[in-house]
Structure formats: C-alpha cells, structure tokens
Amino acid sequence: MHVQIPLTRDLVLIGGGHSHALLLLKWGMRPLPGTRVTVINPGPTAPYSGMLPGHIAGHYTREDLEIDLVRLARFAGARVILGRAVGLDAQTKTVTLDDGRVIEYDVASVDVGITSELPQIPGFSQYAIGAKPLDRYAECWADFIATAHQTGQAGPVAVIGGGVAGVELAMAMSFALRRATGASDVTVIEAAATILSADPKPREKLLQSLEENGVKICKSSVISEITPDGPKLTTGQIIPASLTIGVTGALPQAWLAQTGLPLTDGFINVEKTLQVQGQDDLFAVGDCAHLMHAPRPKAGVYAVRAAPVLYDNLCARLTGQDLRPFRPQKDYLKLISLGQTSALAEKWGRIWQGPWLWRLKDRIDRKFMRMFHDLPQMPQPDLPPVLTQGVRDELGDGQPICGGCGSKVGAGTLSGALASLPAPTRADVITGRGDDAAVLRIRSQHQVLTTDHLKAFTEDPALMARITAVHALGDIWAMGAKPQAVLASVILPRMSPALQARTMRDIMGAASDVFTSVGAEIVGGHSTQGPEMTIGYTITGLVDQAITHAGAQVGDVLILTRPLGTGVLLAAEMQARANGRHVAKMLAAMAEPQDKAARILHMAHAMTDVTGFGLAGHLQAICQASGVGADLDLSHIPVYEGAIDMSQSGIKSTLYNANLMNAPIIGLHGPKAALLHDPQTAGGLLAAVPAAHAPQILADLQQLGLPATQIGRIVEGPPMIRCL
Template identity: 50%
Template sequence: MKHEFPLTRDLVLVGGGHAHALFLKMWAMKPLAGARLTVINPAPIAPYSGMLPGFVAGHYTGDELYIDLVRLARAAGARLILGKAAHIDRSAQQVVLEGGARIGYDVCSIDIGITSGMPELEGFAQHAVPAKPLDDFARIWDGFCKSSGKAQVAVLGAGVAGAEVAMAAAQRLRNLGREAEVTLIDRSVALSRLGAQARGKILAALKHLDVTLLEHAQVERIHADRVQIAGQGDVHALLTLGAAGTRAYEWLEATGLALQDGYIRVLPSLQSESDPAIFAVGDCAHLSHAPRPKAGVFAVREAPVLFHNLRAALSGGAVQEYHPQKDYLKLVSLGSKNALAEKQGIAISGRMMWRWKDRIDRTFMRQFEELKPMAGPTLPREHAKGAREVSGPICAGCGSKVGRGALARATLEHKGAEREDVRALKGDDAALLQMGAVQQVLSTDHLRAFSDDPALMTRIAAVHALGDIWSMGAAPQSAMISLILPRMSAALQERTLREIMQSASDVMGGAGAQIIGGHTSMGAEFTIGFSVTGLVPDAPITLGGAQVGDVLLLSKPIGTGAILAAEMQMRARGSDVAAAYASMARGVALDAKSLAGAHAMTDVTGFGLAGHLGNICRASNVAAELDARAVPLLSGALELAEAGVQSSLYPDNLSDALTLMKPPQTARGRLMLDPQTAGGLLAAVPESEAARAIDALAAQGIEAIRIGRIMDGPVRLDLIE
C-alpha cells in the first residue's frame, strides 16, 4: 500500500476484539499521518459474541457471525499479521508471536478477550471445547450439528453465558429433528448473579426446551463420551462445552504488567498502570478505577476513548478518561427467537425483545460490511488517444507483471554477448550456466506487495523465486534479496528489515540456500524479490522435454489472481484470502522431488495455468489438452470469477492464449488464465510414472491432480470446460 507521508511510528493492535474492530473502522475514516498500523490476530475473522447464541441456535449463519478482519484492515490501511501473540518483550518493545516472530511497536493495544478453558479439570483439554475463544467453538459446534444419531451435549457453567449456549443448542437440535439430551451443569446455584425476575424467566425457558439442570454438581473428570460427577454418576455427552471459569490468558503473566487476577490493570485512560506505551481493552482488561463484569458492552463503549488516546500517544496529545456506566442493559437469547431484557432488576421477555436484540446485533455488524472499495482513477475529459478508465487498481503479486506478448516481443530483439558457458533454454525463465562439470541455474523474480506484512510477503516472494529452481530439478544454492521499502524513519526501517531477514532466512535456509547479499532502496511502495541460483546434478528439467502421451499433473490449486484482485476491492472473504496466503507460502521442494521423473516441468505463475502450459507446448512442439473441470481451485476463486472479478493482467494473458486456444466460455475456463503467485508445479509426466508421483506427493500431504495430457501437434491447447 502507498503512504502519502513517511512512516515514523508503529501502532500495534494485539487481538481482533470488538474495541479493536471499532477502532479500525474509525481509523479507516480518519488515519493518522506517519503512523503504521498493524493488527495481530490468529485468524482472518473475529466472531461477534453478541450473535453467538443465535449462531448456535441456527438463527445466524457463520458468515453473519464473523467480522472480516482482512477487509477491515484493507479499509484502514493496516497490515494484518495472522499469528498468535505469546509474549510482550517490553524492554525491546516487541510483541513476540508463537513461532518466534517479533513485531516492534511504539504504542501497543491489547484486546484478546478471555478463555473459558479449564486446564485444572482432568480430561477437559482432551475432550471438551471452551466457549471462549469463540473461533474453535463455532467451528466444532457446526461440525457436531452435521453429524447424525442421538445428540448428547453437556454445558459446564450455569451462568448467563452457559444458559444461553444450552438453550441455543437445544433449540438447534430440536429444529434439526435430532433426538437430543442437553444438560447444564453448575458447581453452585444457576444464574446466581441475576435478579429474581430474570432468573425465573430463564429457568422457565430452560425447562421449556427440556434442558436438564444440575446444580451443586462437582465435575471430577471429562471423558470422550461422558462427564463424571462426584456422587451423582455420569452425564452422557458426546460434546462437552465449557462456559464456566473464564480467565485471562496465561502468557500475560510473564509480561511484567500490573495484573488483577491475570487481567491487565488499566487506568481511566485505558493505559496499563505499569507501562504507558501499552493499552488494554475489553475482557482482558481490569478497570482498576471502576471494576465491571466481563461484558461486550464495555468494549464497545471503550472504543472511542481508545481511538482518541492511541492517537494522542502517537502524536503527543492529551488523553481522555473512560468511565463506564454503573448498570447496563442485558439482552439474553432464550434459544428460540425470544429474548430477555434485564436492567436494574426489571426483566421483560418475548419475541419483541428478540427483534430488539437482533436489530442491535445486525446494526453493529453492518458497519463492518459497508466498507468502501478502492476505486480506479476517473478519466479526465481531456485525455490522450487510447486512454481508458480502469475498473480498479493495478493488481499486486504476479498480477502486476508485464504481459507475455509484450515481454516476448521486446526481448526478442535484444540479446547480450553469446557465451559458451551460458546455455539458452527455450522458454524457460531460468538460465543454465556451465562451468566445467558444474551446472548452475540462475533466476530472478520480484513482486509488488499485496500485503503490508513484510514477513508474509518475504516468505511468498522467496517461495516464488525458488519455483524456477525447483521446477528445473535443481537444488537451491544462493540468494540475493532486492527490496524497496516505503518511506519510513530509520527506526522503522530497522524493525522492518529484521522481520524481512528473519523470514528470508527461514525460507532460504530451509531450502538449503545461503543469502549472500542484496540491495535495498526507498520508494513509493513495498516491493520485494530474490535472485537465486541452484545446482543441477544431472540434466535439467526444461519446458522443451514434453512427449506425446505424457500426463499433466498440478501440485497446487489455482485462483490467487482473482482472490488478490478481490481483496484489493474488499470483495473477498477473509478466510479465502488467508487460505490463498497459506497456499502461496508453501514451498514446492517436496513437489519437485516427487516429480523428478517429469519430461517437462514449470512453476505456474503470472501467465496463468493455460499460459504456462502453452509455453510447454511451444518449447516442446506439441499440443495439449487441459481439463478445466479437473483443475483444483482455491476456496472462493470460482465464486469471484463468476461475479466477474479478474486480475488486471487477465486481458494480456487472454490475448496471448488466443494464439493457441479458443476463448474460454465459462468462469472456470477463465480461471485457467488467472495469474498465479507462488503457484504449484505443472509437470508433464510419463503415463507409467503418473500414479507413482501422485502417491509420493500424497505421502507428503500434497494433493496432485491429473488435469490433462500431451498430444501430437500442431502446437495448440484444447481447453475442456
């Protein structure tokens, strides 16, 4: 992303809780010049707790439950790092992630919620699911509902949260027509913190839904199929949910921050009592000046004060104070589309309360859906001939490459000196250098960043560059890095370079290549690339070796071009974007090893699957059949293609492909021309070797798909849609 002003200060948000989500929305409307905003969260989506009972009951879908942090971060101009915080090194001012990555900060805010895990309860970690954090809980519950047979569910903890979950579970299973037993278990008195009116109404709702309530029950152990209770026998449960004993995350204890029962003690400014550079909000914070129960309403009310004070901390302004209301409206879902409203001891229940709660929840979530996508520039009335409006920004990654046609025509006319130790390989991106008995492959690749996470971009760029080495059957040897950083202060340059070099070392070192140097400069936006070498023990695998009868195998799904284009327009689901990132970040060394017997092989990148297959056809003087119906697609790619989303490089890929094939007629067919970044390997393998190669890849957890075959010429590409 481009920044209008040099970056000088780092603001890091740890966690995607409600206050941070609202902060991002406000930042999108009013960013602070010179500040780099980073969000760290384990998942690309964050669940909204207010709608969880409705999701459990089946009133809301999974998509309705989650805030899409990828879209929100794009709107806010923030970099999103998908990882879990494990520590905060306050002396170094770094957030340490699981796995060891370190993210530097000048100001840090924590909104990670709480957990309802019960590690002290024997068998809980192995056989039970805590209701918080919500991500795993929602996924596991959804899977349980899709199972068959008698549904036996136990919910531990009969507070408001536990009662809501139990009622919602009973309602969902009833709606599914399942024979069900739902048991709500508490070590003391159920709903003891509620007033008599509210408690009575919820107990009546539990009875109406046939939820069995066990009070004063001491759970001794959780088994895979039952809950063992002292002196009362066992409760049969194929799914045990934990909604009791909410607690702070244990890693906070090692930070040295002032804590109250594990929660971060904060001042009225929401700053830590022991470190003014650290803020905390939501359930993970303890308001020392005005202690309150853990409830989402306080996180929502804290957001405007947090927004003001974080900006003040970055700019040197004065802070505001947050003073929570003494009492708040409690809206409790009663399983069916009925709810209870309670405040100051007065409780009202019914369908009208549900409609009120539903409207509040949907209004809250709608603000994260109404985000403005990046618009293309408007064409002035006076313009040069041939100029036209573009529908969106130029894509990043391989979508920003120059088209194959223009590239081939321009380079055809210009050649350097002819050398005996440089062997030209028709169509291949890498060169083969012959030095006595040593054969060395040399290649280079460079990416315009599609993510402001430098570690992620470095990993993907390194995997992308190594693709040419691996696809030729070479072993990576050395690498040089080429880097353009956006304008930033010396301190931020150092922080960013540390993240980049750590990621580059992980990938290149893991591949057996040594980083021997590189070049860095400052520019308008972040770009990164590598020049790499590899050693070839035998004859290299080139594009020109395909033979008639060969089977075409592909080792990664495609669709990154469409997904990245949609992400820039804020039209892609965050979970789909995260899956695409994970696919791009996976190296193909194991793929290449299993496909070592290929006659021809290439990595699938900017020219798309059909374009790279066309290169094999041209270099080998053969025809090919590509079965688009068999080609694996990344989640969300087909849906986006059907909606007309395309990479800005697609028209160039189509123009070049039309020299070999008929134009595609379907969205799936068009994805065969979708530019890929760090794609899989496309190999022309002898028919006799295909099954062995597929099995060898499967043994490594890699799914290789048979997608076509090599045929006798003339050179052409037959696309089956």
C-alpha cells in the same frame, strides 16, 4: 508536488476484539498519516459474541456473526498477522507469537478477550472444549449438529457453568437439537447451590425457560475430571455427555500472567485513559482489561463504548497530545436469547420477555455487523480535467494495478524486447531466453540462474518475503535444480530508520527461513526506498541435466501441484471484496515451499512453474518449445476456494487481458475457464511426465498432502491448447 508521508511509528493491535474492530473501522475513515497499523489475531475473522447463541440455535450462519479482519484491515490500510500472542514485554516493547515471531511496537493495545478453557480440570483438554475462544466451539458444534441432522439422533450435551452465558448456550443447543432430532438431552452443571448466582433478578424467568427447553440442571456438583463418557463429579457420578462445553464465566488468558503487567484476578489493570497501569504506550480494552477507576462486569457493550476513546487516545499518544478519560455507563440493557426466537431483557432490575425482544436484539446485532459487512466507500481523488490522449483508456475502470505477478507486463512485451537483442553467442550459456531460467556451464557443472521480484500485495513484510522466496524458487525447482545461493533486492516505502530496521529484519528473517529449509543461503543483496514495498531474489541452483520446456512428448500426462486463482483472489482482496478466510488459506498455501514436489517430479520430460502468464501461457510455452499440443480437462483443474465466485462476479487481475491475447485456448467458457489465464503468484509446478509413471507420481505427491492433480495430456499436433 505529491509528498510521500514517511512511516515513523508502529501501532500494534493485539487481538481482534470488538474495540479493535471498531478502531480499524474508524481508522479507515480517519487514518493518522505516518502510523503503520498492525493487527495480530489467531484467525482471519473475529466472531461477534452477541450473536453466538443465535448461531448455535441455528438462527444465524457462521458468516453472519464473523467480522472479516482481512477485509477490514485492507479498508484501514493495516497489516494482518495471523498468529496467537503468547508473550508481551512492555520494557522492550515486543509481542511474541506462538510461532516464535517477535513483533516490535511503539504504541500497542491489547484486546484478546477471555477464555472458557478449564485446564485445571483433568481431562478437559482431551474431552471438552471452552465456549471461548469461539472459533473452536463453533466448528465443533457445526460438526455435532450436522451429524444430528444426518442421523436423526445425537448424544447428550453437558454445559459446565450455570451463569447467564451457560444457560443461554444450553437453551440454544437444546433448541437446535430438538429441531434436528425431535429431542434433546442437555444438562447444566453448576458447582454452587443455585444457578445464575450473579444475576438473581432474571433467575425465575430463566429457570422457567430452561424447563420449557428441556434443559436439566445439576446444582451443587463439583467436577473432579472429564472422562470420555462425560464429566465425573466428586461423588463419583458421571454425567453422560458426547459433547462437553465449558462456560464458567470470564477467565483471563493464561499467558497474561507471564507478562509482568499489573493484574487483578488475571485481568490487565488499566487507568481511566485505558492505558495499562504504569505504561504510557500500552493500552488494554475489552474483557481482558480491568477498569481500575470503574470496575464493570465482562460485557461486550463496554468494549463497544470504549472504542471511540481508544481511537482518540491512541492518536493522541502517537501525536503527543493529551488523552481523555473513558467513563463507562453504570448499567446496560441485557438481552438474553431463549433458544427459540424469543428473548428476555433486564435493566435497572426490571424484566421483560417475549418474541418482540428477540426482534429487537436481532435488529441491534445486525445493525452492528452491517458496519463491518458494508464498509463505506471512501472518496477517491478526481482525475485532472485535462489529460493526455490515451490516459483514460489505460486507466480503464480505475482498478489499481494488482500486486504479485498480476503487476507484470504482458508476455509479448518482454519477449518482443528480448527478440530484438543479438542472439547469445557464449558457449557456456546452454538454454535460450525463453525458458524458466538460464543454465550455465561452469567447468563440469551446470548452474541454473534466475531472478524474480514481486510488488507487495500484503502489508505483512515477513509473509510477503516468504511468498516471494517460494515464488522465485519456482524457476529453480522447475528446472530440476537444487537451490544454492541467493541475492536479495528490497525496496521499502519511505519510513524512519527504526521502522526500516524492523521491516528489514522481518523480511530477511522470513526469507532466510525459507531458503535455509531448502538448502540455499542468502549471500548478499541490495536495498533502496521507493513508492511501495517490492521484494526480489536472484537465485542460483545446481543441476546435472536441466528440465526445460522442450522435452514434452506425445502421451505425457500433465500434472499440476497447486490450485489456480491467486490473481483473481488478490485482485478481489485489494478491492475489499474477497472473503478473508479464503485469502488467508490461499496465502498460507503460497508460502509453503515446493521442494518435495520438485524432487518427486524429477523424471518429468518438461516442467515449468505456473506464474504471471497463467496456466495457459506457461503450458503454451511448453507446447511451442516441444512442438506438441495439449488437451486440458477443466473439471480436474483445482482452484482456490472463492476463486470461481470472484471470477463469476467479474473480477479479473490487471494482467488477465494480456494473458488471454497471448495464449488463446480452444473451447473456453465459464468463470472457471477464465482462471486458466489468471496470473499466478507462487503457483504450482506444471510437469509433463511419462504416462506409465504418472499414477505413482500422483500417489507420492498426494501422500505428502500436496493437492497435485492430473489435468490433461500432451497430444500430437500444432502447439495449441484445447479445453475439453
């Protein structure tokens, strides 16, 4: 008999640094049953700092140096929470995020890296950026160098900080600018009397390389403020700069000072076991940690070497075993890129230089990143040798059942079962069974009633609750109603009472935020345990005159408020094939309520929300109920980023074939056309509006920043859909 192992402990990884990324990789290959793993990071990717200078110089793409945390977490069976940690209370064992959300833990590890922001310098936050965190710098530089390529010219660049990091990035930017415009104007500003004061051995070689790269050096220069024209020195001189980058070495994250944790120069004190000093259940690694037993400079090599010890010690703490010490090496091979495809190496006081070292560095860096790009295929349990007839046909290619609306049964299955029931006879039931929701007459008012639930497709219960709430509200909005009351239905996987309470608080808190924001209230619910998390809501709404499927008129314009592609992207994400940035952007859009769009579409003749049966299936329902046809302009139908690529690669939701059979379209071809049958979760509103009002409706929707688009028209003829 298969026993579902209950979840009993929360392991929270704060930050997506190198140690945590390697930990997730190992966890995916050797998970600890009973532990729920959460990784908190500001974005869906974590940049590998070793390749940053090469990226700035133009030798690597952004994707080359990014670890996809969404994909990595799926491999590890972990949940990703996209948010920036701004607080940590070791007594209550909680982490506070910048959006106010509080995450509880049993055991946690901090790997949030360092910063190069210099808020103490007036004007820095307005007119300069730090090289770390890397995301903002990389994005800003991408815009700067793109403009240089387009115009053939670029303004001067100032680099604050004359250490190895500042020198390396200055040469990288100079090289890229010379390649883009034929010239460069890059200045390194250093407060000390000499640059590279902490690295005297390679100084002469690097000074020569700076000169070869045309980088100017401004020593003994203290900055008083950053102005729109560039850094202003205490002497009054302004170093002209269109772009100013702060690279003043390793600065601690400012929020750590408010945690009450033991710190050295702002960095977290850790014991030889990587436990925070005085804290048994809190660990810290990477550049944010200070190794009390063996202080070391801030370098990624130590984070990489610490990862196996961190994995072992976290598992030991979660299972009640003994921990082992981390013994960092005394020195390491420093490889410094020189702008062009050449590098300098230093170890034990010896210096080497040349293109061959760049090739060595490139090989080392790419090997490291391949571990995350080419995730190992973990073996799946074999099927029994003898199976009942039809089992292999149902399993098909072995793709797991999709989450969200991709897990629905086909449209014909439910409609066929409903058709076998006796016809409704109650006088207070106004709409038939085929519409988005039931409309009930209660004295002089009309009340809309709907229910929906989703099998989880993300391990984050709060995000899942928000998306499910938006999804379930779609039927209320599609009928033109105002949300009123909500009953929640929650199935949790087997877990300890403590984790049940944490998870339920996450779910109900997030759901309440959504429903309260649109004027509804949660009034009760039901919960149970099952094999996987499932969240559902039954919702009522009030309306004077419901918008149904049956009102579409010939000449009406079809407006869609959201892109297509959630089904294929969620299917790809389950298979660890989707791009994490695309997935994160889509999930954020899915979690946004559509109440404002619904209010603007109140004059629609017919309306529905595009969900499990895809755009084709839901449009067909309007056509059949209204006795009309529809023409679609495929080129105008918006899709989520990455959806066409995943469709072209052959990925389809498990509900796709049933949708295709239920709502065939004339003139379909190509990967984008396949998305018309893609099951949507928290999809857009599809409205048939009077042609005379369509331009103003679209303008109002787009003024709110909603990606609404005119995708076709209602035409005369039988209830069929053509794709033009």
